[in-house]
Amino acid sequence: MNKGVLKRLYRYIAGNKKYLYFVIISAVLANIFMLAAPYISGRAIDFIRGEGDVNFSMVIKISSVLLGVYVLNALFTWGMTVFTNHLSNRTIERMRSDAFKRLSRLPLSYFDNHSHGDIISRLTNDTDAVSDGLLQGITQLFAGLVTVVGSLAVMFSLDYKIALCVVAVTVLCVFVSRFIAVNSGKMFRMQAAVTGELNGYVSEIVGNMKVVKAFGYEERSGEAFGKINSRLYDCGQKAQFYSSLVNPTTRYINNLAYIGVGVLGGLAAIAGGLSVGIISSFLIYATQFARPINDMTSILTQLQSATAAAARIFALTDERPETDDSSRPELKLDGGEVVFDGVNFSYDKNRELIKNLNITAKKGQRVAIVGPTGAGKTTIVNLLMNFYGADKGAIIVDGQDIDSVTRDSLRKSFGMVLQDTWLFSGTVRENIAYGKADATDAEIEAAARAAEAHGFIKRLPQGYDTMITEDGGNLSSGQKQLLTIARAMLTDPEVLILDEATSNVDTMTERRIQRAFLKMMEGRTSFIIAHRLSTIREADLILVMDNGAIVEQGTHDELLAKNGFYAKLYNS
Secondary structure (H helix, E strand, O other): OOHHHHHHHHHHHHOOHHHHHHHHHHHHHHHHHHHHHHHHHHHHHHOEEEOOEEOHHHHHHHHHHHHHHHHHHHHHHHHHHHHHHHHHHHHHHHHHHHHHHHHHHOOHHHHHHOOHHHHHHHHOHHHHHHHHHHHHHHHHHHHHHHHHHHHHHHHHHHOHHHHHHHHHHHHHHHHHHHHHHHHHHHHHHHHHHHHHHHHHHHHHHHHOHHHHHHOOOHHHHHHHHHHHHHHHHHHHHHHHHHHHHHHHHHHHHHHHHHHHHHHHHHHHHHOOOOOHHHHHHHHHHHHHHHHHHHHHHHOHHHHHHHHHHHHHHHHHHOOOOOOOOOOOOOOOOOOOOEEEEEEEEOOOOOOOOEEEEEEEEOOOOEEEEEOOOOOOHHHHHHHHOOOOOOOEEEEEEOOEEHHHOOHHHHHHOEEEEOOOOOOOOEEHHHHHHHHOOOOOHHHHHHHHHHOOOHHHHHOOOOHHHOEEOHHHOOOOHHHHHHHHHHHHHHHOOOEEEEEOOOOOOOHHHHHHHHHHHHHHHOOOEEEEEOOOHHHOOOOOEEEEEEOOEEEEEEOHHHHHHHOOHHHHHHHO
8 A cells, every 4th residue: 555645644534633532442442341251251161160060150250240341342342433433524524625625726727637527536436435444444453453462462471382373374364465455456546547537438428418419429438438447347356356365365374373273272271281261262362363354454445445546636635736826916907908918828838829929908998809719719818817827928907917916806807708608506596696695686686687687587487596407407508698697797897808708699689788798898898709700890909810829900890991811700
């Protein structure tokens, strides 16, 4: 197992010391009483010497003590289980919380480059695997440690020769277990990685099932799933095969120890060195000594799986977050003049995208950005919102470099309506108020009316209190987009970004929304990104992009008069 991962797991466990102490105390007391039982039962046996030679009073007295010992053992074993559950759940709660907090602080590039299903798997499946491993591992660790040490001490006090025989066989057992554990560990790490890959693929297919069916991709998606599933089966089988060797192997070796105790104990009894009761106790202690080792090796599967899962969680929490900008001043807007000064940027450092970009959007100006797909229009939004940092140059908002102010104040100053709509499971009211949690009902309704959404909302079963299913599955694409527009309008931003904001609505609704946007854009600097050139005729400045560069700029009429790239786009 990875020692670094185990150390980090221990630090999480140690964060709940109260429960950890209770587990240790319960484990020690439970096993002390369990260790006392064989010796007490052996004493009782020694008072049964033969037919007609039984000291019933002592047997009954010792048996009563033995009953009390077993009751106390059961009580503390129950306590150990309860406290272990608390410890495990508290530990996993903190791990999951830390992972999610780190997730919320990661740059957008991380989500663009990692499977969303795999990320979800780390927060769900992997944390569950760690929880299962901790529940088994912690209980067995403390209980087993006390049992092994206690049994060993008692056996040496009874007869050191027989005790040495048991220890010798146990050492052999440990070496065999370690050999198997090393090989199974590799398989469990591979299994965790492939499980994440499978979850990512399933999430991708299920989330886009309409497209899958539209293109008749069902059979091919099934084949792709089958290949990943087959790899998961192979590494899962190998992992289980290796781990399944542990228990029968160790039990076989421990049975040899049991035979050795029986033979040596019998010879010692014949020689008069040990009583029958002591031999009986010795056999039980030998079994007790071996059982924790067998139990710990039997849960090796879960421990290996838990370690591999924990490594994946820690890999997420170790990802470099966005730099801490709390010491920076907040952005102070005064009209919202935006300047791109010699900006270079590329997602792939080997493939240039934005080259020496220079844009000046004056206060209150409506700037439209047009161009063919892949020209870099949406990239400008990513740079302006500081989702990605420019490789060269600077972006200045009202005289302030966006890299010198807090990202939170920058992003709160911008209202965004994107082509890709996102709604969460909640009421219509809650979705509109996502960016302004303290909004009144009147404000929410006013924003919905401005976005032309009020009419269809009132026709929903519970109006503004209608529950929206995951990702707005019970609404049309146009209705979802209207709600995202209402959400942006409610925040009343100082700078507005519309990235294909009306692409999913009909022409009549689009015209009504355009009128609402014109009101909203009054006095605000606005960036309008569009493929449909009909939506940007009224812009004060149109920037025409191609291959990451501004190839033309001007008003609609000026660009048509040039009869250049824009004119070709417009006429096409």
